Amino acid sequence: MSDPLQPSLLAGFDLGSTLPGTPKTAEQLPVARVVIDSALPHLDRPFDYLVPAELDAFAQPGVRVKVRFGGQELAGFLSERLEHGEPGVKLQPLGAVVSPEVVLSAPVLATARAVAERYAGTLWDVLRSAVPPRMARVEKETGTAAEATETNPPETNPPAADPGPVDPRVPNRHADDAPVGDQHGLHPHSVDSRDLGPSHVDPLHSPLLAEYDGGAHFAAELAAGNSPRAVLSAVPNRPGHWPALLLEAALAANESGRGALIVVPDARDLARLCTLLDERIGAGNYVRLSAEDGQTPRYRNFLRVARGNTNLVVGTRNAAFAPVKDLGLAIIWDDADTSHAEPRAPYHHAREVLLLRSEIENAALLVAAPGRSAEAQRLIRSNWALELRASRALLRAHAPRVIAASDEFEQNRDPLLHAARLPAAAWREAKRALERGPVLVQVARTGFMPALRCERCRTSARCTKCTGPLALDDARGAPSCGWCGLVAAGWSCAECGFMRLRAASIGADRTVEELGRAFPNVNVVAATGAKPLHHVPDAPALIVATPGAEPVAEHGYAAVLLLDGDRMMSREGLRTGEEVLNRWMGAAQLARGHEGAPGMPGGGTVVVAGEPSEPMRALVRFDAGAYADAELGERRVLGLPPAVRTALVRGPAATADKFVAALGFGDDVRLHGPVLEGEGEHRWLLFYSYAQGPAVTRKLRTLRASFSAAKEPILAIRVDPDGIL
């Protein structure tokens, strides 16, 4: 498709052809401030350019641009238009406006800045995950930027914050060939809460939220245009409960005329949520944003949001930056799930992104989960958010009966059950439950390295060099040290000299085999990350699943067996207990209630096997909040995260040491290190209070910038790293 608009956009202002006299620049707001694509920390600041007259109309805040910078052409985003640049700086002309689409809204930019600051990273690193890569063809498809002009006529000279993408002073050729509205079913209509009808949005019609203490008030506040903040642990035993609950909150926010955003951990949860949304409000009335949808669909959906064609966005972690117009409510589901953490620098977590964003945009925030993260508990403790609590009566009505099978575990003499590491109580319950419906068996992920013990005396196997715990490496099948990685060939027990380790590392597949023998004539299937299974029928079967991959049963599981608690608990780490409880709660939530509800079968039972532990007691009481609160209290006493904040600095020994010394922190920042890591690398850990967080990360950023300017090797900095302690 030949497009007469593109050449003029892309050619931009040609540097070489300096015409007689000064090249014409835009008459109004001739200076464009640009965020450039640079990996160098000391260039992580805006630079100003002159706007050539011919780019004036397109050079609006939020568009992608190309600029000449230090002899090379760089990509960037135009952040604002100004009357003057810094005095005494010679400005270069803007190179080109890549596309008139406004892809970076002012509040999203402000959020990205706050995230970069909070994680001591560069703005561009954050923007890379906030704005999906451009797919040029998608922009031409249907409903161009001109559509927005039609529905939302901009003023003669849009102010900086106005998202109106195209200045009407320039004839827009798109206006002629692009039909307004939609002929291909992509944009049925702009979704305004008014279109949805009152039956969906009346706060009195938030029955699920209203079941929680303060929930009805929360919904009413949202509908009234206020911005409350809340943490909620979802009541178990109601398949499909959480998507409906979150939708109620989102619709309440929509009713106030504001947009809503729901962020879920992974594609599976997103599929569940979308199924409900399709059913309740229709596929065209919300937008999903997920990196797993592929580049082109992702950008297509992103554009729908950027053009303001929706007021409900759902997606995975990057959707936390979705440019929802007038955001009224941000929701994060299951914030304890590790998928919410971005795996690339600056490793930001979707919960923290939404926290910052809700403050910047004055939006409401809802942190909802099957369990409770220590961070979410902190929000309650500090009175930043209120807790929407399920009453004990509500819990009792819906929670399954939880049985802790700790004592009989070791006395289990039945070889079949022993092989399947099934306590007799678990076997009994499963046998009974199979007469009434499906049974879920949660086993540890294969990648979850269990600590090994001597097969004869049960002494835990330790590394001969560093006394770290030995674990089985799936790839090699040989035990190796979990700390130093040394392969323990020819291991023998330090206590009794026995040479065999207790068999461990049983994946879901082997559990399927063992259970098949323990339960003849029962259908046994596996559901793992590699072989996902979304739904299971309401028929008797054993479903073996790894944490996070549990399929949903239509009317809940008759029983849920949590088998690998000890293996999961044996992992070293500060947050192991919390993680294990969250995994258990996630699975236990899929069980039927013990009492049953109208139209729902009862008799649901959860059997948790393993040594007695705090997480196990919390599961029995079905109270993740109390557990998180106790943990947080303990961490505060010990000065450990997330009661305090941490930062990690790693790099070549000399540079890292010099850097930490130059930080010049006083006693209020605890310093641990250096720890030798790899080839001549040093690792330092910093512990500091939340109050000092901004000051510490600011110092980390500025010092890193000056080190980078001085051509020192770039240091790895991670703020609040997970899984280090």
Next chain:
DNA sequence: AGCACGCCGACT
């Protein structure tokens, strides 16, 4: 990463 500017040494 490139490009300017600068200080010093070599050559017309």
Next chain:
DNA sequence: GTCGGCGTGCTC
């Protein structure tokens, strides 16, 4: 006196 080596630092 002018040209050009590449070393340090800035890049709107």
